[in-house]
Amino acid sequence: MNELVTLMSGTANSDLSNKIADYLGIKLCDMDVGRFSDGEIKVNINENIRGKDVFIIQPTFPPAENMMELLIMMDACYRASASRITAVIPYYGYARQDRKDQPRVPITAKLVANLIETAGANRVLALELHAAQIQGFFDVQVDNLFAAPVILEYIRGKNFKDLTIVSPDVGGIKMGRAFAKKLGANLAIADKRRTASDSSELMNIIGEVAGSDIIILDDIISTAGTITQAAEALKKAGAGRIMAAATHPVFSGPALERLEASCIEEIVVTNSIPYTGSEKCSKVKVLDVSELLGEAIRRIHTEESISMLFV
Numbered sequence: 001m002n003e004l005v006t007l008m009s010g011t012a013n014s015d016l017s018n019k020i021a022d023y024l025g026i027k028l029c030d031m032d033v034g035r036f037s038d039g040e041i042k043v044n045i046n047e048n049i050r051g052k053d054v055f056i057i058q059p060t061f062p063p064a065e066n067m068m069e070l071l072i073m074m075d076a077c078y079r080a081s082a083s084r085i086t087a088v089i090p091y092y093g094y095a096r097q098d099r100k101d102q103p104r105v106p107i108t109a110k111l112v113a114n115l116i117e118t119a120g121a122n123r124v125l126a127l128e129l130h131a132a133q134i135q136g137f138f139d140v141q142v143d144n145l146f147a148a149p150v151i152l153e154y155i156r157g158k159n160f161k162d163l164t165i166v167s168p169d170v171g172g173i174k175m176g177r178a179f180a181k182k183l184g185a186n187l188a189i190a191d192k193r194r195t196a197s198d199s200s201e202l203m204n205i206i207g208e209v210a211g212s213d214i215i216i217l218d219d220i221i222s223t224a225g226t227i228t229q230a231a232e233a234l235k236k237a238g239a240g241r242i243m244a245a246a247t248h249p250v251f252s253g254p255a256l257e258r259l260e261a262s263c264i265e266e267i268v269v270t271n272s273i274p275y276t277g278s279e280k281c282s283k284v285k286v287l288d289v290s291e292l293l294g295e296a297i298r299r300i301h302t303e304e305s306i307s308m309l310f311v
Contacts, residue, residue, distance in 0.1 A: 006049050006082070006118040006206050006303055007311050010058030010073060016090060016271050017057040019290030026297060029054075033069060041069055043076045050081040054123075055297050058095035060112070061250065067112070071119040078120030083249055086291065086300060087116055091248050091273035096129035096220075113137035127272050127289065128219050128247040131171075137278040143306050144152050145296055147247040147270050148175075150287050152182055154268060155215065160241070164188050164212040166205075180256035186212065190230040198265065205230075210238030221246045221269065224255035228262040230237060235263050243268065249275050249284070 008029045009017030021028050030046040052075050058070040070087060077085050094108040109131070116124065117140060124142045129135065135142040146238055161225050163185040167176035173189060179246035180187040188207025214234050221244070231242050259267055260281040269275065269287045278284065292309070299306055 003049070004053055004083075006047070006052040006054045007297070008045075008056045008073060008077075010056065010066065010069045011067065012059050012061065013057070013090065013271070013274050014221045015274065016059075016290055016293075017267070019288065020057060020297065021295040023291050024295035025170055027166070031071070031073075033270045034097050037097065041065060041072050043069075043072050045076055045080055048080075051083045052241040053084050053086075053301050055086045055088050055300075056214075057293075059091035059273055060089060061091050062093065069114075071115055073117070073118040074121055084122045085120050086125055086297075088125045088224040090127045090289070090293065092126050092129055092134065095134055095294070098134055109114060110137040123178065123300070125300065127270075127293065129278040130219060143296060143300065145292060145306070146310060147272075147289055147292070148179065149310065150270065150289055150292055151245050151247075152179070152266060153242075154285075154287055155183065155245070158243070160213040160215075162186075162212045162240075164207070164209050164214055164239075166190055166207075166214055166216045166230065168216055168218050169229050175219070177218055179215070187213075190216075190226075190233065205237050206234055209234055212239055213241040214243065216244045216264070218244075218246045220248045220250055221255060221259075221267070223253045223261075224248045224251070224258040228258045228264070231262050231264045241265055245269075248272050251275070251277060256284075259283060261288070263302070272273060 006029050007021055008100055011033055032044040034042050036042055056073050060067045070081055094112045098109040123140055127145045128147055129144050165176045165180040165185050166188045167173050168190045175185055188209050191204050191206055216230055227244050243266045244264050245268040247270050256277045267284045270287050275286050
């Protein structure tokens with residue numbers, strides 16, 4: 001990485017930002033992110049970034065201050081005459097409302113896209129967007145990375161027998177099929193009916209799982225209701241070992257307690273969001289995606305292919 005690159009970090013996941021900087025062999029930009037006495041965010045960039053290719057690393061999980069911090073940092077870079085501003089968003093918050101599926105509801109994924117563009121982003125680098133069509137909400141380039149290479153490498157180190165990948169809903173079939181193909185595994189689906197925005201009722205398992213080791217695959221684990229219900233249904237259907245894998249460990253509400261009490265032997269997630277619940281759930285294994293994100297940043301700057309990361 002050359003002197004024309006500036007790497008910035010918000011406060012939401014500074015550990016991940018430091019690991020990305022270490023991979024790239026550059027230092028994070030010297031800047032101050034603080035608060036005024038009334039709680040409003042203030043940003044001061046202590047280096048000259050005029051004409052620089054700036055990458056701002058900041059996931060936008062709750063609280064909403066994380067989103068505001070990203071927007072304010074981009075505005076500061078825009079007004080400091082950066083040549084290009086790339087928002088590196090390991091977790092894209094407010095993505096679960098990506099369409100108007102009932103009367104009088106917002107499309108927050110589009111609203112957030114508008115805010116990011118207005119704040120000055122020339123490009124967005126995201127990790128595992130909740131829905132691929134969110135890329136179309138932007139009028140700037142979007143690179144949507146997949147955590148598959150990192151998760152697959154870990155899964156291959158396990159001694160699974162007659163492995164079956166289970167998608168917890170119809171929307172995850174494409175991702176499940178891709179994993180099944182890479183691992184030479186079978187594919188099954190947990191058919192569910194969503195009863196509320198954060199809860200669902202499992203109906204049945206589509207596919208043969210008796211005697212198979214299972215990996216339940218999803219992009220987000222929020223309250224863990226769906227994934228623990230699926231695990232219970234799979235056990236009743238005669239499944240063997242059960243493992244869960246997801247990119248984003250949102251872990252809201254009773255998620256960690258549910259996972260600890262479930263028949264799932266291990267839950268594999270990434271560090272897109274900081275995980276601090278080890279005292280509540282000993283089953284969680286966190287994989288590092290800093291090299292994946294760091295390599296994508298390097299390739300964007302040098303105008304190399306991003307898709308070749310997933311061949």
